[in-house]
Each structure stands twice: as C-alpha cells, then as structure tokens.
Amino acid sequence: MPQSLDKFDLQLLEQVQQNCRQTAEVLSEHLGLSPAAVQKRLKRLRDTGVIEAEIALVNPGTIGRNMTIIVEVAMERENSGVLDSFKRRMRAEPLVQQCYYTTGESDFMLVLVVQDLEEYQRFTQDNFFGSPEVSKFKTTIVMDRVKVGLAVSLHR
Template sequence: MPEKTRADMVELDRFDLAILEILQCDNKTPQRSIAEAIGLSAPAVQRRVKRMEETGTIMANVAVVNPSHVRQEISVFVEVEMHSEHKDMHDQAKKAFSEAPEVQQCYYVTGEVDFILLVVVRTMADYEAMTRRLFFANNNVKRFRSFVAMDRVKVGLNVSLDTRRNRT
C-alpha cells in the first residue's frame, strides 16, 4: 500500500490511539476486551478498527515470525549508493528491492547513500546470490556496504503513540 501523505491522514482521537496501542501489542486482543479497557462499546471499537483499516492507518494484521525458528538467522543491513539520481532509475531500484523476498525492509534515505535495506537470509551463500541479483546485475548500483548483525537486541514495528493527549 502506498504511503499516505499528511493531507491524506485521518484524524485520530484518544480512543483511536488507545485502540492502536493495544493492537500493536497484540492484534488478536478481542474487541470486547479493548472496549472494556478504553471505555467504549465493542461495536464502537469494531467500527473504529474497520475505519482505520480502510484508511490505511492499520496497514496489515500479520504474524511476526522469529527468523531463527525458520532458519533465517542472518540479518544484514545494507547501504546502497546509486550512480544516478534519475527518478526512473530510483523507481526501478525501489521496485526490485521491494520485490526481493530477502529484503525485509527498504528505506530511501538522505545522506551519502540512497537506500538502506534490512536483509534476512539463511546463509551467506544466499546473501551473495541476492547481491549478484540486486546489486551486481544493476548498472545503476555504484556500491553497496554490508553490516552483519551479531545479535537482534530490539526488533519491532510499533509506532510510539501519545495516548495521553486529549484529542476528540
């Protein structure tokens, strides 16, 4: 789903933020439990969740898989610098990176590099095969630099929410 612009975002009140806070911790929390916790009815919570899903505030309901349990134990952060900053060439790279199953996250960034990727693979041979496919085969990739993670200290996708504000 494309990123929403500031103008496209829906206004969230304190109940929406409280719902999101709970769902980020466990998206299987029953809506009646959420309703009790925040002081709304279960149907009101259901309507709010549905609206947040439809507007893209809630992007997906997924299972977070422990990579080591599925033998994908190597995490690599990769800085990618491109030769050209031409939009079409960057769009091609974004598409290729987004479609690569090994690329768990991809960021188009400012600074000395153009992209930062988080890659999760089973073996270094798998990583090498991916680099050949994504970097060496792309004439616009000037260079890439890899950082292999030694330990997964903190991993998450939670967005910090200010549930104390009294928005209505």
C-alpha cells in the first residue's frame, strides 16, 4: 500500500528530486513551511524509505565512460537459484548501472556505462559467454543520451 503523502510531501519530493542539496531554508521558501517542518518531513521521508538515497549524478563522458549500452539477457532456464545468482552478480558488477528483471522475450534488461567496446567485450566474456545460465543476449548501443535520470513523476 502506498505511503500517505500530503501536498507538502509531494512538493518537497519534487524539489529534492531536482536538487537534493537545497537547504531546509530554501526548501521552506518553496513550500511555505518553516525550516524545522521541512527537516522533520525530510527525516520522515528518509526513515520510511520514500527517499531511498541521495546521490550525485556524474556525467560519464567527463570521466572517460563514453558508451552507454543496453543489453537484453535471456536465461537458459528460469528457476530461483539461477535468477538469484544472476541478480547477485549484476548487483556486484561496477559497469552495470541498472538491472531489471523483466517479462517478455528477455529475462533481464541491463544498462551499462563503459569506456569502449573492448571493456564491454570483457564484460560479455565474464558474464555471458562464461555463464551456462545465459542463453542469449542482445546489445543496443546508445547514440545519444536524450534524457537521463531517476526522478519519479509525482503527478497523479
């Protein structure tokens, strides 16, 4: 069941999704609440798991990671042991930015950010060709990062 959020919570979430470094004073001006009320709401949203994490979004090109690759992965067989093992490996893999267990033709969708095709080739050797669990995979290379983010729409 979704958490009960009022209009101030939603406005606060909208603000911190755009910039989580805003001070309680700045946020209070946007919301029309006191800084103490904003801090209390933020603490509750963090403690209850509504706000999972506050992170820095790094431009991958500025650190030499110029390729984003989307990979569809089909498993050889679907049982909990195989799926759990693959999920663990992907969580531990630094090149995997996002991993989704999906329905449809593929069992997983991965988003990777790599330096070049050589790095991606090493990743495929280690994680796909070297794994009896993986039946096949399909690679799509991103041409342009049109929109990148993890903001959740708060409009109902």
